[in-house]
Amino acid sequence: MKPPTRSADFTKRSFKGFQRTSGLLQPQIRTVGEKRGFAVTRLLTHWAEIVGEATARIALPVNVSYAKDGLGATLTILTKGAYAPMLQADLPKIRERVNACYGYNAISKIRITQTAPTGFAEGQASFGPAPVREKPAPDPEMQAAAKKVAAPVHDDDLRHALEALAQNVLSRSKR
Incomplete structure (x- = not known):
């Protein structure tokens, strides 16, 4: 008796893209x-x-x-x-x-x-959703450094986005 080939394995499964x-x-x-x-x-x-x-x-x-x-x-x-x-x-x-x-x-x-x-x-039995952990308050020095980095930008929305990005980058490098 012959061992099953690789193509025989593929015929058992139907590939229809992603599955839930x-x-x-x-x-x-x-x-x-x-x-x-x-x-x-x-x-x-x-x-x-x-x-x-x-x-x-x-x-x-x-x-x-x-x-x-x-x-x-x-x-x-x-x-x-x-x-x-x-x-x-x-x-x-x-x-x-x-x-x-x-x-x-x-x-x-x-x-x-x-x-x-x-x-x-x-x-091991849990009876409800886990409590949501609050984010720690940002360090004032880190906030000041982030504002300094984004200060030259004149567009308010872009400046706020850059400040948030700078805070994220500075907080990760601090860990």
């Missing part, structure tokens, strides 16, 4: 999701859109377990202990939205699992 990242990652997301019981991976990838930003900040879907008799599944949601009562009040709304994602009444129960404020697995 979501299309390339979809098989990996599907396999990980199926291990946790998620038949619809959209629940994992679009959690914030499905349940809303406020709920997504305080809760994450962890697992979907199916009953033996086939009468609906149980969705397990992870949250910090202090948010559990607020989440408990929103369970009917969450169940309705998740079932809308599935397209049928797939989830019959939602179970809330609480964790420490840092999350389980030594803080």
